[in-house]
Amino acid sequence: MKVMPMAGKTKAPSPGLFIEDRSRRAKRIRRRAIIGQMAIGLLILVLWEGCTRFGWLDSYYWSSPSTIVRVGWQAVVHGSLLSDLAYTSGATILGFIAGTLIGSAIGLSFWWSELYSRITEPYMIAINAIPKLALAPVLVIMFGIGFDSKVVLAFLMTVIVAAIAAYSGVCNIDKDLEKMLISLGAKRHHVFLKVVVPSSIPWMVSTLKINISLALAGTIVGEFISSRQGIGRMILYAGQVLDIDLVWVGVVVLSFLSIVMYLGTVWLERLLMRGRTPKS
């Protein structure tokens, strides 16, 4: 390997000199980790396929990767897999966005009045403790078996979590920063916009990943209860007619959806945390 002389800084080091390069080491580890991860994934698929094909696992219950791909493709071409996917992800994302925005607004609003936040706090905790999925049948009756009830469930799953996160942000604001701004002649709305909101962002961002999966769980339960569309309804229907291959297709599709939405929140997190070090 050729050693490059550092321009103008040092003389060319003699060959054979040990030069520490941490970034290269880190890069090497990252590359090997990816290879290892892919190898394990492939191994699981091969074992699954092999075990079901040779009868070590009952293919009636366990299906198999090749069957899942085949049945899945049929569901795309002849069935309604794509529109079901759009339905489920649409309800999840809408509920997630509404829950995060409204929840964050509620949490941030506690900054404005100590009395108001003191009065509200126990109710927030109580509402958070309610198993909201157990309310799903009521919500479906209230909001109908259509799209709305799914969005409402996804919303309810996320809103309190987002509110509590934003409120923790509000509680952790550096009082001296507020004081500094006020000494500069700032009014309360300046302090809110220039200190309270930005300094709470890391707290709000930290719950995005949890909330997107909570929203998905809400939507799916809503579809289980009663629905004409959606991946959840497809799984329920397939289970009822004992089409276990199709159940597996639903599970795999939901897993992929979950991963894609997770990556979406990672991207959103990067966007919102630009120029900051993440909250430890």
Next chain:
Amino acid sequence: MSELAINHCSKYFKKDAINFCAVQPITMHVESGQFISIIGPSGCGKSTLFNMIAGLERPSEGEITLSGMPITGETGHVGYMLQKDLLLPWRTILDNVIIALEIRGMSRKEARQRAIPMLQKYGLGGFERDHPDALSGGMRQRAGLIRTLLDDKQVILFDEPFGALDAQTRLQMQNWLLKIWNEFKKTVLFVTHDIDEAIYLSDEIYVFTKRPGRIKAKVQVDLARPRNETTMMEARFLQLKRELLLMLNEERPHPEFDGNEGDAHGG
């Protein structure tokens, strides 16, 4: 007419159902363009006095005027710098220093145009797009002061601004502050623990008693300006230092009465 007048201002707090005096009635008149330092034992009420001048706390009695106008309990009339730089960590240095202009309603673009030459002139050129955590303590304090200067108040309060810096950096910052004070002709009130710092920078030093604080003495610093490191070796400098040190020693709390020196007015 004096620029800043503190007329008979005191501050009481209620602690455990007892009225507790943090600052005894203080009267101070500061002329425009003066550099005034305040030294005194910790807990004697220096920060409380500054909070009252800045309008963050209301005096229990008395009045504060700026150029004859009453400003008691009002914020936004004087600049205020603390030991913590209080830069917003999510903003770049440039966007930090313009915050006062933003609050006044100036557009970010215009505020930035005004701030960039200031940053370049006063030692922060090249750091405009950096975030505060990329800067050293001294550089962050510079950014804090430029933020205060852009706010353009005639009077600036400094509460131990260099207390967290190492000796080397602190000296650099003192020289830098003197330069800025000279160029901008600001009126400065400066709290410090460091007697050398007080003498080196000031026209006048107020010595406070231990809590509850009141003015014990007012010492004129008759050292020629401009001052530099050799000023600190002059006989007059050392004489002043000796005087101030002895005065502060008298204010050391006696350990056997520790915590009991507060003025207790039954409540």
